[in-house]
Amino acid sequence: MPTISSMEIPIPKHWQDFESIVRDALAQRWNSTNLQKHGRPGQAQDGVDIWGPDEIGRPVGIQCKHYKSALKLEDVTGEIKKASNFSARLTTLFIATTADYDAKLQQQVRLLSDQRVAKGEFAVSLLFWDDIVGGLLLNPAVFRAHYPQIVLADSGSTDRERQIASFELGYYGADLWAYIGLIYGEAGWLAHSDPDEFIATLRILERRAQQVLSPEDTAPMLECLEEIRTGCQTRKKAKSDWDPVEDQAKRFQKRLQRVSSLLPLAESNLLDIGLQLGRIYHHSDDGPAKSVQASVESKVRSVLPKTSTAAIDGAFSAARKLESGYRWAMKIYNLIDHELRFRQA
Numbered sequence: 001m002p003t004i005s006s007m008e009i010p011i012p013k014h015w016q017d018f019e020s021i022v023r024d025a026l027a028q029r030w031n032s033t034n035l036q037k038h039g040r041p042g043q044a045q046d047g048v049d050i051w052g053p054d055e056i057g058r059p060v061g062i063q064c065k066h067y068k069s070a071l072k073l074e075d076v077t078g079e080i081k082k083a084s085n086f087s088a089r090l091t092t093l094f095i096a097t098t099a100d101y102d103a104k105l106q107q108q109v110r111l112l113s114d115q116r117v118a119k120g121e122f123a124v125s126l127l128f129w130d131d132i133v134g135g136l137l138l139n140p141a142v143f144r145a146h147y148p149q150i151v152l153a154d155s156g157s158t159d160r161e162r163q164i165a166s167f168e169l170g171y172y173g174a175d176l177w178a179y180i181g182l183i184y185g186e187a188g189w190l191a192h193s194d195p196d197e198f199i200a201t202l203r204i205l206e207r208r209a210q211q212v213l214s215p216e217d218t219a220p221m222l223e224c225l226e227e228i229r230t231g232c233q234t235r236k237k238a239k240s241d242w243d244p245v246e247d248q249a250k251r252f253q254k255r256l257q258r259v260s261s262l263l264p265l266a267e268s269n270l271l272d273i274g275l276q277l278g279r280i281y282h283h284s285d286d287g288p289a290k291s292v293q294a295s296v297e298s299k300v301r302s303v304l305p306k307t308s309t310a311a312i313d314g315a316f317s318a319a320r321k322l323e324s325g326y327r328w329a330m331k332i333y334n335l336i337d338h339e340l341r342f343r344q345a
Contacts, residue, residue, distance in 0.1 A: 009147065009150070011129065012146075019064045022049075022127070023035050023062075024135075024145070025135030027210060028210070029134075029138060030053075030054045030055035031210070032053050032054060034052045034053055036051065037050055038050060046082055046083060047080070047083035048061035048086050048093070049064045054091075058092070059088060059091055060091060060094060061083055061093050062093075062096050063082075063083065065096065065098070070102060071099050072105070076095055076105075076109055076112070080093060092122055092125055093124050094126070096127040109125070112124060113125065139162075142215060162212055163303075163340055165208040168208050169205060169212065170272065170274025170276075170277075171281075173205050175282045176249040177249040177250055183197065183198045195233075198232065199233075202225050209222065213263075221255050224255070227244070227248040256275070269299065273296065273303065273336065274333075280326075286325060287322055287325055288328060293316070293319070296332060297312070300336060304339050307343055311338070311339060311343070315335035
């Protein structure tokens with residue numbers, strides 16, 4: 001039986017669909033939540049269809065070439081000329097094509113790119129169809145959004161990165177409004193809390209949501225997070241100025257609680273554990289009740305491998321001696337995070 005990587009994934013018939021696939025594939029490849037289509041049909045695009053940050057934050061442009069024939073060097077140089085008029089700064093222009101790999105063209109573009117960089121101009125690189133499909137496959141939910149007719153076989157292997165993403169998404173997103181109060185409220189001012197800490201948390205949530213959810217399910221959550229970020233960074237004159245931020249934070253929390261059913265079982269369970277620990281962190285001044293501790297412990301044992309048994313025993317034993325809920329939640333969070341990242345199955 002052929003693997004998904006050896007199958008011929010159908011190329012979309014329409015260029016609009018190809019642009020969407022490229023954007024979503026590179027968003028997964030680069031963990032970039034802010035890649036966006038540039039302009040709309042009929043508007044001048046200056047050689048850039050998609051624009052945003054790459055995996056380390058550099059501004060890049062992508063030009064999508066939905067060709068039936070092979071891409072040629074003159075096609076690349078033509079797009080470079082157009083992108084030279086792009087209004088924003090670019091470090092690299094990627095030419096994304098539906099074509100197969102072409103060793104000769106790849107060498108020509110590498111030499112051209114090196115010459116441009118030596119002169120202080122933006123670099124140029126090629127993305128072929130297999131590169132694009134590979135980006136989609138980093139997130140099965142994103143792949144299914146574009147190819148619902150293709151069923152991805154379950155390899156039986158544990159996608160540890162997706163499990164960590166699900167867990168962090170639940171933990172950090174459990175109660176954003178309480179988190180905002182902790183950072184920006186009176187307690188935060190007295191403790192000299194750093195608002196940048198919360199903005200960094202929003203960035204984590206954006207990335208983790210994109211890793212485990214389809215673009216359709218992620219989009220409204222990203223909109224909420226952007227509204228929260230803008231609201232938190234805007235100067236307030238009255239307490240009521242926080243009302244729109246509270247609305248968006250609670251809207252995000254409701255959406256997050258509902259996405260559990262969209263995830264595979266292991267990821268869904270880790271999201272739920274993250275949500276429970278996050279709520280304990282923000283709302284339990286005292287240590288959680290014994291029944292709650294037992295419930296969480298049972299869930300943790302169900303999601304971590306047998307090789308984690310000793311670590312689980314030690315962490316819960318130590319946690320029972322803690323008097324505050326937030327310290328208890330942090331102890332268990334650190335246990336799960338460590339075991340997911342470093343423990344062998």
